[in-house]
Amino acid sequence: MSYTITSVDRAIDLLEALAEHPDIGVTRLAELIGSTKSHAFRLLHTLEQRGYVLKDPATRNYRLGYRSLYVGERARDQASLIKTAQPIMDGLAQATGENVHLVVREQARSICIALKQSQAHLRLYAEVGRHGPLHAGGGSTLLLAHAPKEIQAAVLDGPLPSFTPATVTEAGVLREQLTRIRQQGYHVALEDLDDGAFSIAAPVRNHRGEVIASISVAGPITRLDAVTTDRHRHLAIEAANDISRRLGFVDQVPT
Amino acid sequence: MSYTITSVDRAIDLLEALAEHPDIGVTRLAELIGSTKSHAFRLLHTLEQRGYVLKDPATRNYRLGYRSLYVGERARDQASLIKTAQPIMDGLAQATGENVHLVVREQARSICIALKQSQAHLRLYAEVGRHGPLHAGGGSTLLLAHAPKEIQAAVLDGPLPSFTPATVTEAGVLREQLTRIRQQGYHVALEDLDDGAFSIAAPVRNHRGEVIASISVAGPITRLDAVTTDRHRHLAIEAANDISRRLGFVDQVPT
């Protein structure tokens, strides 16, 4: 038995298609969501009425409406994790000069929920709200390492797509990697999700000690050597621990 | 013939109910949206699957999910008006020490799409994404003044709710006010929407000279006198003109 309401699912398909492809028309949208023009038209009309979609009357193209900002702002306001983390992420970005990401796990995928972008001209492109895999990327793989066994099983038994030549696609190898991550308490990922990029991640824990998010420092590997690796690792762990403490975590064995 | 898809409308009802009331359960949500528990349950399940709603497994309460951030961010990215206005709004907030709002009109209502909050401890509460009336509030009434005749007719013929004793609720008086706003090119609203608050608004024009938004400076009337009124008015008009120029507007008669 499925509780999914198909019409709502399709409306979300359309919103997300518009998020990726702004300023397009009814026909193009229908194609993108695999539907008919009349269906796309009705979805657009419904979302436009509520302010989530805007229609340019001159071109008859659609893009996301301003009401989307409202829900986004409220989501951010409600997320105490983001509020707690943001000032610490600011400091970490300042100290490292690289991107800082706050990533959480949703079921069997990851999502970046806050981001501090590096000021450097060469920087890793990243987006808040973007869903990603769990078996690649510093913060994501660390979250997989600390996920419940059934989530790990679901990921390990499922397809492990390759993003770069460095992506781990062998379940056995990934299992060992996850064990190692749990033991050492951080993860250094090199070019496993994006070519030429590194990501050094540490776990954020809640008051019960459960890993609920990861903090990661990410950038181009050309700016990474043994010294900066160690420094970023240290700063990331420190920042993650700081956030964890503010969330009520009491670390019994100081590091 | 209505093109509204009721199921999608209801899903939005639920999302917006969660935006206003985080961390509540199925029964409460069903009450808030005027529905049944089974319906609310299915809506929540659908939205949770897509990441727009998060369920706390311990308390079985729901709140907005992180995927909402994605759509909000993309809406902001796509809105060139917001991108153009934001640095100018920053400067205006710095110069005035008060809130600065960017407001647009959607059909017969207003919506604040960008906000620079005053650093003062006493400040006007405001929210991005919040819908409001067109006949009250500095920026909103200015937008009504420049709206198409049919929009004006719709507002003037409809109910004009009173928010404070200073709210204009008489259609004839409002009509005169709108004429005056168009003539003088700005609007000073005193306590017409919020008790104890002022709002000084100026029009933002696009490359065709059409008024597409308003910039307003807002705060408590205790910080307003003849000198500050004149100063804020000047700075708001200047900022609005600056944004308009960046949007391609060429002002033939310099002010």
Added chain:
DNA sequence: AAACAGTGTTTTGCTAAGTGAAACATTGCG
């Protein structure tokens, strides 16, 4: 200016998705 192609909008009839009611399961409190 006329014809054509493509897009957007509207209508219609059919069916299965969506709904509420009711039952069942779970949880927390007295």
Added chain:
DNA sequence: CGCAATGTTTCACTTAGCAAAACACTGTTT
């Protein structure tokens, strides 16, 4: 332990939602 309230699941019914098709509009080509 019993009860009340909440959350979850099931079932049967109805109409909402859908695709197909037709129509209207717009921009381009001849």
